[in-house]
Amino acid sequence: MASKYVMEPPPGEKRFGGESIQSNMAACAITTALIALAVVVLRLYTRFFLTEAKFQLDDAFVCCAAICSIVLIPVSYEIMGTGVGLHLWDVTMEQYYPGLNIWTLVATLVYAWAVILSKLSILAFYLRLSPQRWFRVITFSLMGAAACYVMIYTFMFIFRCDPIEKNWYNMIERGSCMDSKTIMIVLSVLNIVMDVMTLILPIPVIMKLNMRLAQRISIILIMSSGVFVCAIAIQRTVQMIGALTSTDYTWDITEQFYWSYLEVNAGILCASVPALKPFAKRHLATVFGGSSQRYGGRNGASSGPEGTEQDTDAIMMRLTPKRSSYTRF
Numbered sequence: 001m002a003s004k005y006v007m008e009p010p011p012g013e014k015r016f017g018g019e020s021i022q023s024n025m026a027a028c029a030i031t032t033a034l035i036a037l038a039v040v041v042l043r044l045y046t047r048f049f050l051t052e053a054k055f056q057l058d059d060a061f062v063c064c065a066a067i068c069s070i071v072l073i074p075v076s077y078e079i080m081g082t083g084v085g086l087h088l089w090d091v092t093m094e095q096y097y098p099g100l101n102i103w104t105l106v107a108t109l110v111y112a113w114a115v116i117l118s119k120l121s122i123l124a125f126y127l128r129l130s131p132q133r134w135f136r137v138i139t140f141s142l143m144g145a146a147a148c149y150v151m152i153y154t155f156m157f158i159f160r161c162d163p164i165e166k167n168w169y170n171m172i173e174r175g176s177c178m179d180s181k182t183i184m185i186v187l188s189v190l191n192i193v194m195d196v197m198t199l200i201l202p203i204p205v206i207m208k209l210n211m212r213l214a215q216r217i218s219i220i221l222i223m224s225s226g227v228f229v230c231a232i233a234i235q236r237t238v239q240m241i242g243a244l245t246s247t248d249y250t251w252d253i254t255e256q257f258y259w260s261y262l263e264v265n266a267g268i269l270c271a272s273v274p275a276l277k278p279f280a281k282r283h284l285a286t287v288f289g290g291s292s293q294r295y296g297g298r299n300g301a302s303s304g305p306e307g308t309e310q311d312t313d314a315i316m317m318r319l320t321p322k323r324s325s326y327t328r329f
């Protein structure tokens with residue numbers, strides 16, 4: 001009689017040893033998503049009530065990314081119901097098949113859209129950095145590349161098998177599937193390349209701004225928080241390679257979910273950091289060692305001594321969209 005479990009315990013292990021990391025997985029998904037959601041809410045508060053700006057394209061992208069992040073929470077619970085977070089020998093065939101294949105496919109697609117939407121938000125913000133044609137051409141090109149990437153990503157994961165249902169019913173003998181490991185590695189590397197390009201793109205423009213070196217570095221540090229996202233993407237890719245060949249897949253794949261949650265929500269944070277400077281100066285003035293200033297108004301200008309060199313606040317306010325502005329290509 002065939003076992004109802006996916007596999008027998010390896011030597012030295014026993015079934016139902018009490019080990020589970022599902023609570024850690026749930027905590028990571030919920031905590032990171034709620035932090036990202038809180039930041040997006042603060043971003044919208046800053047836009048509408050402090051700078052009195054219109055809802056812009058970068059806001060739309062980051063809000064959609066936040067929705068994807070929230071959607072990942074119930075999807076993650078469905079995935080845990082298929083045995084992820086448990087040792088494979090503690091998982092029944094009824095749990096594992098075909099549920100795991102279906103829900104990991106859903107999670108993979110939601111993850112991909114969340115990551116790209118955050119990237120598109122950052123790139124849409126870049127369009128307000130400079131009117132220079134070369135900069136805008138590259139920015140629009142990267143936005144197009146990101147959009148094409150997520151479309152190809154979605155298409156390849158849905159249609160990688162012929163027939164399609166072989167994606168989740170992989171015991172179907174007829175038909176064939178493309179190698180998912182190769183697809184995931186190639187697409188992950190392309191994602192990292194886009195992260196790096198998005199990270200370095202604004203540096204030449206910022207370096208030419210009329211500011212003291214310290215102020216210029218301050219803005220670069222604010223905008224280069226994407227280094228953290230890039231590092232997470234690299235770590236997730238490295239971990240994924242090992243998990244895909246693991247003999248205890250449902251246990252080892254959990255770490256990849258940790259890194260995926262971090263990447264998705266760190267991307268949302270990075271996309272929102274520049275927009276939060278007016279909020280920080282208004283409500284956290286003591287942290288910055290300055291007095292509280294009122295942002296907003298028709299020109300979006302803050303009071304200050306005439307003839308002074310542009311400072312970080314002035315630059316960030318200049319990059320905040322106003323009622324009548326969105327520079328056209």
